[in-house]
Amino acid sequence: MDIKNPLYKNQGIHVITALFTVEDGKFKVLLIKRNNEPFKDMWILVGGACYNNETVEEAMKREMFEKTGLKNINTTFFRVYSNPNRSPLMRMLAVVYIGVIDCKKVSIQKKTTKTKDADWFLLDRVPPLGYDHSEILKDATEFLKEKMFDSQIMKGLFPKTFTLPELYKAYQSILDKGLDRRNFRKLLLSSGIIEPTGQLEATSGKKPAKLYKFCEK
Amino acid sequence: MDIKNPLYKNQGIHVITALFTVEDGKFKVLLIKRNNEPFKDMWILVGGACYNNETVEEAMKREMFEKTGLKNINTTFFRVYSNPNRSPLMRMLAVVYIGVIDCKKVSIQKKTTKTKDADWFLLDRVPPLGYDHSEILKDATEFLKEKMFDSQIMKGLFPKTFTLPELYKAYQSILDKGLDRRNFRKLLLSSGIIEPTGQLEATSGKKPAKLYKFCEK
DNA sequence: ACAAAAGTGTTGCATATACACCCATGG
DNA sequence: CCATGGGTGTATATGCAACACTTTTGT
Numbered sequence A, B: 001m002d003i004k005n006p007l008y009k010n011q012g013i014h015v016i017t018a019l020f021t022v023e024d025g026k027f028k029v030l031l032i033k034r035n036n037e038p039f040k041d042m043w044i045l046v047g048g049a050c051y052n053n054e055t056v057e058e059a060m061k062r063e064m065f066e067k068t069g070l071k072n073i074n075t076t077f078f079r080v081y082s083n084p085n086r087s088p089l090m091r092m093l094a095v096v097y098i099g100v101i102d103c104k105k106v107s108i109q110k111k112t113t114k115t116k117d118a119d120w121f122l123l124d125r126v127p128p129l130g131y132d133h134s135e136i137l138k139d140a141t142e143f144l145k146e147k148m149f150d151s152q153i154m155k156g157l158f159p160k161t162f163t164l165p166e167l168y169k170a171y172q173s174i175l176d177k178g179l180d181r182r183n184f185r186k187l188l189l190s191s192g193i194i195e196p197t198g199q200l201e202a203t204s205g206k207k208p209a210k211l212y213k214f215c216e217k
Numbered sequence C: 001a002c003a004a005a006a007g008t009g010t011t012g013c014a015t016a017t018a019c020a021c022c023c024a025t026g027g
Numbered sequence D: 001c002c003a004t005g006g007g008t009g010t011a012t013a014t015g016c017a018a019c020a021c022t023t024t025t026g027t
Helices: A056-068 A133-147 A164-175 A181-191 B056-068 B133-147 B164-175 B181-191
Strands: A011-023 A026-034 A043-049 A075-081 A091-100 A115-122 A194-200 A210-214 B011-023 B026-034 B043-049 B075-081 B091-100 B115-122 B194-200 B210-214
Touching (some): A011 A056, A011 A075, A011 A164, A011 B011, A043 A133, A075 B075, A091 B091, A133 A164, A164 A210, A181 A194, B011 B075, B011 B133, B043 B133, B056 B091, B075 B133, B091 B133, B133 B164, B164 B210
Antiparallel strands (some): A026 A115, A075 A091, B011 B043, B026 B043, B075 B091, B194 B210
16 A cells, blocks of 8 residues: 555544533533634534544544543444545544533533633534534434433443433433333333442432442443 | 644555355355455455545445446445554554345456455355454454344345345345244335335246335435 | 322233245146 | 145234322421
């Protein structure tokens, strides 16, 4: 392979994460505001370029840390965007991940050398995004709704333990529709993605709920 | 983005297709023999580098044509392989597709400038492959077996019409196990991925079977 | 004993599985 | 009329959806 060949040279890989949360019953996504061209001052999903010595998973984690200060984020591969013109300066392939975390358990770094702001946005209040990130976000939201029921994708929202009523409310917020409370319970319990811990929540004023956790692996 | 930055420069994208067939009841994969370093004289899956002006889908189709002479192959995205050392000369991300075709309806170009041979291999007779293609082939085979029942991934084997007994035999060959003939019929008919054409096969010596086709889109 | 929220159960419908018989054709 | 292979049906089990009642706690 001739790395001077103009057909191949100057290709790059974007690693992007659509990071979601549920805060006070509201479904939100994390965006960062760019400090440099291209798309200076525009909001985009968290991400950046993959280095030569990294897997895309490693690059995705590094970029998340560099641009938001977040570490150990649980993410799932989503898909690849490869339109040659999706980035204006050079040809950048995009490898996109999806994650969900509890925004109250972390603090987001607002400014870095490459970003001038970072914040959680309600899904119906997202501004036009740089690159093709508006399209990516739309697709990623659909994907999350589908995969919530048969994957550990929601583990990041409840990394330790949770009650079924808590989980139920989070699912309703993301799906933006009502679910049968009792069937939801049966569905999740029989799915094999969560397991009981045998403990009860610390409560006040009502019947304490049982604590569950997402299964390991 | 600084394209002289050694962290980013000289990255490339491999587009790879695990192309399968069923010939005389035998499940096979198409391999090509390399003519150049690296992995000179070794067999690999069909693929090559993505150009700057192509989507990965377009590159996948071009590479398929250049290295085998095959056009209009129906493929499905499988996954990304990003180990930085998976290619020895430079960092190459791999975007992998899966397809299934009828090998009797096409002729494979044996030699090109980059390949010195091309052939269908029984899955249990595949030699050690170049790059990380042995691992990719193993993963892709698993994926095919799972997706056969709820996607159009098998459309390439029967691009026009087929009978249910023909389809049944192909499925058994790929899964390498027995299925209930009558339940297979009901499963496929109710899946919505195939539809009857109203016609019968041209037969000799037995009851003619009805012809079906994969639904459009 | 009451309010509030957690937890459990039942029934019907749809889908999947296991299994047996009938039908159309060519020779 | 028979051999070959295609096509259909039924009974059972399993999974999902709609729906109502009981339990536990703090006050």
